[in-house]
Amino acid sequence: MYPVPTSLSPSRVEAFTSCPMAFRFASIEKLPEPPSIHATKGSMVHRVLELLFLNPGTQRTIATAEPAFQQARAEYLLDPEFTELQLSPEQQQAFFDDAWTLVEAYFAMEDPTSVREIGLEIRLEAQVGDLGLRGIIDRLELDEEGRLVVTDYKTGRAPGPMYQQKSLGGVHFYSFLCEEVLGQRPAAIRLMYLRTGETITATPSAQSVRFITTRTTAVWKAVERACVTGNFQPREGALCKTCAFQPWCPAFGGDPTLAAVEAPVRFRPLAVA
């Protein structure tokens, strides 16, 4: 029997549905994973845009983005999320060059001087029954008619049309949180894919918000069941290629009971020593 989580974020909901076994390792046993260049670069670019938006509207230019970028760079050079990548000087340069390319790409997508933001990196949490749903909204703003708009920056590639609804699932989740916490359903939710310059926009409805609570409640019940029975099934798929827990996954001949001891030694040797 495992402890049942009391709250879920959109990414955790997706993680459980993608592979319950990987969810067990990461979210129930809370085992460390090796840092990822992609995730670290994404969080650094988010930080640059957050710093950019701390400037008054008229000053949000590429010129002010440069000191914001330098500040974020200095922060990340000391951050374990970056230092544990153990990049060579050349790799570090390539990392920061690419991060800056994503910041420049942002300016090609919209004019930040015209954005009427009312919140950045907002943490929202609401209860559905016994379960806490929580999420962080990159940017909340008002449109020309004063209605709420949620914007989420993405540093990966935009999904194909088949997968757009899936990728919007997380943002519908945020529209549910807005409605619960701020009392207003957003007029639009936008995913800005900086890598490809595409923006996917959706209009949340009462139905899409209801769907999120129904689905999340169903996933949470499945999580609860798995915690009680200890039955977290591996689900082989595209994620296996990059799954750090593969050495302990029964689908690949591994023993999951060894992960708690071996994963920290393998992925966080300095912390264990």
Ligand code: SF4
């Ligand atoms: S290797 Fe694949 S099946 Fe196994 S835990 Fe990871 S994602 Fe799940």
